Amino acid sequence: MSEKLQAIRGMNDILPTQIAHWQRLEATAQRLLNGYGFGEIRLPLIEKTELFARSIGAATDIVEKEMYTFDDRNGDSLSLRPEGTASVVRAGIQQGLLHNTICKFWYSGPMFRHERPQKGRYRQFHQIGAECFGLAGPAIDAELILFTAQLWQELGLQGLELQINSLGDRQSRINFKAALVEYLQDYRDQLDADSLRRLETNPLRILDSKNAQTQSLLIKAPSLLDYIDTESRDHFETLKSLLDQQQLLYRVNDRLVRGLDYYNRTVFEWITTELGAQGTVCAGGRYDGLVEQLGGRATPAVGFAMGEERLVELLLQVGEAPKPTHLTFIGFDDQALPTLLKLAQQCRHQLLDHRIEIDYQGGNMGKKLNRANKTGVDIVVIIGGDELAEQTATVKFLREKRPQTTISQSQLVEFLET
Ligand code: ATP
Ligand code: MG
Numbered sequence: 001m002s003e004k005l006q007a008i009r010g011m012n013d014i015l016p017t018q019i020a021h022w023q024r025l026e027a028t029a030q031r032l033l034n035g036y037g038f039g040e041i042r043l044p045l046i047e048k049t050e051l052f053a054r055s056i057g058a059a060t061d062i063v064e065k066e067m068y069t070f071d072d073r074n075g076d077s078l079s080l081r082p083e084g085t086a087s088v089v090r091a092g093i094q095q096g097l098l099h100n101t102i103c104k105f106w107y108s109g110p111m112f113r114h115e116r117p118q119k120g121r122y123r124q125f126h127q128i129g130a131e132c133f134g135l136a137g138p139a140i141d142a143e144l145i146l147f148t149a150q151l152w153q154e155l156g157l158q159g160l161e162l163q164i165n166s167l168g169d170r171q172s173r174i175n176f177k178a179a180l181v182e183y184l185q186d187y188r189d190q191l192d193a194d195s196l197r198r199l200e201t202n203p204l205r206i207l208d209s210k211n212a213q214t215q216s217l218l219i220k221a222p223s224l225l226d227y228i229d230t231e232s233r234d235h236f237e238t239l240k241s242l243l244d245q246q247q248l249l250y251r252v253n254d255r256l257v258r259g260l261d262y263y264n265r266t267v268f269e270w271i272t273t274e275l276g277a278q279g280t281v282c283a284g285g286r287y288d289g290l291v292e293q294l295g296g297r298a299t300p301a302v303g304f305a306m307g308e309e310r311l312v313e314l315l316l317q318v319g320e321a322p323k324p325t326h327l328t329f330i331g332f333d334d335q336a337l338p339t340l341l342k343l344a345q346q347c348r349h350q351l352l353d354h355r356i357e358i359d360y361q362g363g364n365m366g367k368k369l370n371r372a373n374k375t376g377v378d379i380v381v382i383i384g385g386d387e388l389a390e391q392t393a394t395v396k397f398l399r400e401k402r403p404q405t406t407i408s409q410s411q412l413v414e415f416l417e418t
Pocket of ligand 1: 083113115120121122123124125126127258259278280281282283284305306307308309310
């Protein structure tokens with residue numbers, strides 16, 4: 001026998017048995033996002049590599065080592081998208097959507113990063129994200145954060161911690177980087193290899209290190225918040241007071257930076273302790289320089305992306321997703337088929353939130369009933385010989401304590417609705 005083909009490591013099949021939480025997450029997010037005035041945008045999965053290099057930053061993990069990059073048949077360098085923001089900005093500029101106006105977009109779909117697969121970290125994963133262009137003030141930052149808080153509430157997710165920080169403007173980050181590098185120079189011999197490299201290429205990312213020894217070195221390191229410019233400080237203070245007024249709890253974490261270069265001012269993450277090392281379920285912030293950096297006119301912007309795999313994992317911990325009422329039609333033999341189909345179609349047109357099927361498999365009525373029981377069916381509609389002759393249907397409730405009832409076929413839908 002030839003060897004069985006396998007999916008690529010870190011890329012998962014999501015089966016119908018697992019899909020309920022995904023659908024609930026996506027439907028709830030979609031409903032809320034539309035309600036907050038965001039419009040859905042659907043973008044290509046593949047873009048020119050240059051787009052990501054110019055936006056995410058050449059000295060980031062993503063661009064340095066995580067992208068799926070290849071030459072197409074014309075010799076152009078293309079990459080599977082590792083995130084959504086760059087494409088949203090590219091599309092906004094290309095379609096001329098961002099001039100002198102406020103634009104709010106959301107997107108969802110697969111992203112690709114060649115990381116080491118582990119729980120909560122995959123090579124194809126899914127994000128739902130939102131971006132708002134044209135507003136510089138902190139109120140929209142607060143609104144995006146409030147949106148995410150409402151989403152957790154609607155989904156019944158508790159115990160997520162909101163962390164916020166401000167990265168200041170470009171100059172404040174340059175000043176801070178210099179101070180951080182100077183501080184860390186004295187500890188070069190204690191830094192891990194990754195951090196040593198970043199000391200030259202992207203020192204801010206050292207704050208993000210998952211290495212425990214590096215983290216302990218950072219306890220006494222300079223704090224970003226001591227270096228931010230006055231306007232960014234005001235922006236951050238207003239954001240905090242807006243969140244306070246909405247009674248939304250947060251923790252200021254002056255070590256919070258994002259893995260992508262394009263952020264300034266507000267950054268935030270929602271973190272859970274329930275998922276082990278991969279605890280960030282949503283991350284976002286402000287990126288006022290990116291539109292100009294990619295060739296558009298200077299436009300303030302803020303957004304976030306959440307990781308669907310991690311949120312689904314949390315939803316699984318909360319409990320089973322509600323299932324629709326499952327109805328099966330069974331007939332005594334093939335003579336009953338036209339009636340089964342007719343009645344099932346009537347029900348399918350009226351009972352839109354039910355799962356309605358016909359048992360086409362063989363066996364006597366006892367066997368068919370058994371099968372229904374085993375597969376979790378809630379209600380069986382039986383068309384036996386008598387029912388066929390008398391144009392009736394027998395309804396049997398497998399989960400509820402309701403008596404088996406024989407009614408006229410013309411009353412079936414109405415009976416099942418109650
Ligand atoms: P991390 O520090 O966990 O690598 P990140 O900073 O690379 O995260 P972002 O680029 O901000 O992550 O992506 C936003 C969210 O997408 C993350 O908070 C996480 O929930 C999810 N995410 C990112 N990378 C992966 C992945 N490889 N597998 C599953 N989910 C992911
Ligand atoms: Mg990452």
